[in-house]
Amino acid sequence: MTLAQRLAQIPTDERFGIGILSGTSVDGIDIGLTRLSGSCETTAVELLAFHTYPIPKHSRSLILKNCNATTATLPELSQLNVLIAELFADCILRFLKQHRPKRVDFIASHGQTLWHNPQRQRIGKFRIGSTFQVGDGAIIAHRTRILTISNFRTAEFAFGKDGAPLAPYLDFLLFRHPKKNRVLLNIGGISNLTALKANAKKEDVIYFDAGAGNVLIDKASQRLFGKPFDREGKFAAKGQVHQRLLDEWLKEPFYRKKPPKSTGRELFTDAYFERLLADTHALSPNDVIATLTALTVQSLAVQIRKFVLPTMTIDELIVSGGGAKNNTLMQMLESMFPQTHVIKQDDLLENPIPAKAKEAVLFAVLGNELLSGKSASMQTPALLGTLAFPP
Numbered sequence: 001m002t003l004a005q006r007l008a009q010i011p012t013d014e015r016f017g018i019g020i021l022s023g024t025s026v027d028g029i030d031i032g033l034t035r036l037s038g039s040c041e042t043t044a045v046e047l048l049a050f051h052t053y054p055i056p057k058h059s060r061s062l063i064l065k066n067c068n069a070t071t072a073t074l075p076e077l078s079q080l081n082v083l084i085a086e087l088f089a090d091c092i093l094r095f096l097k098q099h100r101p102k103r104v105d106f107i108a109s110h111g112q113t114l115w116h117n118p119q120r121q122r123i124g125k126f127r128i129g130s131t132f133q134v135g136d137g138a139i140i141a142h143r144t145r146i147l148t149i150s151n152f153r154t155a156e157f158a159f160g161k162d163g164a165p166l167a168p169y170l171d172f173l174l175f176r177h178p179k180k181n182r183v184l185l186n187i188g189g190i191s192n193l194t195a196l197k198a199n200a201k202k203e204d205v206i207y208f209d210a211g212a213g214n215v216l217i218d219k220a221s222q223r224l225f226g227k228p229f230d231r232e233g234k235f236a237a238k239g240q241v242h243q244r245l246l247d248e249w250l251k252e253p254f255y256r257k258k259p260p261k262s263t264g265r266e267l268f269t270d271a272y273f274e275r276l277l278a279d280t281h282a283l284s285p286n287d288v289i290a291t292l293t294a295l296t297v298q299s300l301a302v303q304i305r306k307f308v309l310p311t312m313t314i315d316e317l318i319v320s321g322g323g324a325k326n327n328t329l330m331q332m333l334e335s336m337f338p339q340t341h342v343i344k345q346d347d348l349l350e351n352p353i354p355a356k357a358k359e360a361v362l363f364a365v366l367g368n369e370l371l372s373g374k375s376a377s378m379q380t381p382a383l384l385g386t387l388a389f390p391p
Contacts, residue, residue: 006389010147010371013037016048016103018095018146019364020088021110024189024264025214025322026063027228028052029088031095032360033104039372043173045365049099050357053091059083067114067265077114077134084112084135089143096144107148108367108385110359111135116153116264118162131163137388145390149367155382164262165192166384168207169376170362174352176200180315183308184345186358187213187323190264191300197312205378206308208259211252211299212268214322216292219273224285230293233328239290245279246294255299259307260379296323297332304337320345320355 014037022029031053035046055063066072066080088109096104111133120127137150153163171184171194184194191213195206217236218229230236254263280288308314317340323329324344334342345355353361369376370385377384 003389006147011105012372015105015368015371016101017364017367018092018104018107019110019360019362019367020092020107021359021363022055022063022084022112023359024113025218026055026060026067026112026189027322028054029091030357030360031091032357032364033095033099033101034361034364036364036368039369039374041173043365043368045174045352045361047353047357047361048101049095050354050360051095051098052356053094055087059087063112063114068270069115069266070271072114080112080114081134081136082139085137085139086143088135089140092140092144092146104146106367106371107140107144107146108152108363109135109137109140109148109150110152110363111137111150113264115266116164116262117266118157118164118262120160129157129162131157137386141388141390147390148388149370149385150388151386152363152366152384155384156377156380159377159380159382161377161379161382162260162262164264165207165209166366166376167192167359167362168194168205168378170358170365171196171207172200172202172205172378173365175318177316181312182316182318183304183314185300185317185319186321187296187319187326187329188321189213189215189218190268191296191321191323193300193304193308195308195312195314202378206259206311207378208303208307209262209264210303211254211263211296213296214326215265215268216273216276217289217296217326219270220277220285220289220292223277224288229322230289230326230328233293233326233330235286236290236293236326236328239284239286239288241294242280242283242287242291245283246291246298248279249276249291249295250299250302252299255302256306259303290328293326293329294332297329297336300333301336314340316340317342318345318348319343320358324355 141148
């Protein structure tokens, strides 16, 4: 079968796509099956099924080891590109067996980000920024016998952009309101936000990664309490925020950088965490986590005041990601924005999708745009994604 014949087989009126990813926190593999019709601003989205599968302990340790520039090795990086693809394919096959959909037209896989550095550095005559996701799409396509789209970030680099965050495209499609000014705040390992004034056009959207979301809190929970994360913010709730120390941490230059901007574990590394932890020797473990939780909230507040509020007021601050489950963090957010309705995405009356499935739906939407020949980039005409056909 020729390439033209393969492309001609892809439905055009309605598509059923699987979105799959493992996020910055490396806490599971999310899979969502989505029915999609239309494209760009006419896109209609319906989530049909969703599941999160655990990542085997050894694989998670290997991923985290190779997110760190000081511990990553070339043999393991090469192996991870195949291992993640195999893990994803296994999870997809389990998902298909469990839900038995009548039709799946494509898989959109974000893979696992190991490194993301959009800051251009001169190498010879070139200025190079880079992003690195593992989980080869060709292996997923081979194992599942389904057309697979992957590698969503790199096309923007050709235009000198960051390739991240990607979530603002979905926020723009699904959460614009005709009368309310909204900020969509996703607090995962890294925090990112999308500011949508009422009835916003694409060019009106303000968006950026805002820094550490849960990543530093999680590291402290693991180090100080032997727990993977601060469940419901209970550790932080028993501590006191050390404001003078927090003020020093807020001097991080990234918080003052103008958007759009992106970041990840390449900034908030183990070494970065150790430097912060070294400042806390006089604090109790609960005080450390309370102060790190306040860092997540106050760094967000600093950037919202600097980059969003001069342009628009905020009627609703809509929170998703693991941070939405942290009651202490949510209370801090409410105190930072007393005139704004701070609400969890799942508590919205007109919520179009469950918050836990948001990123899986995002990648299905991005895959649909590529198959429609449309750009899902917020700043460029780049077509996002690379096709891998099944045998």
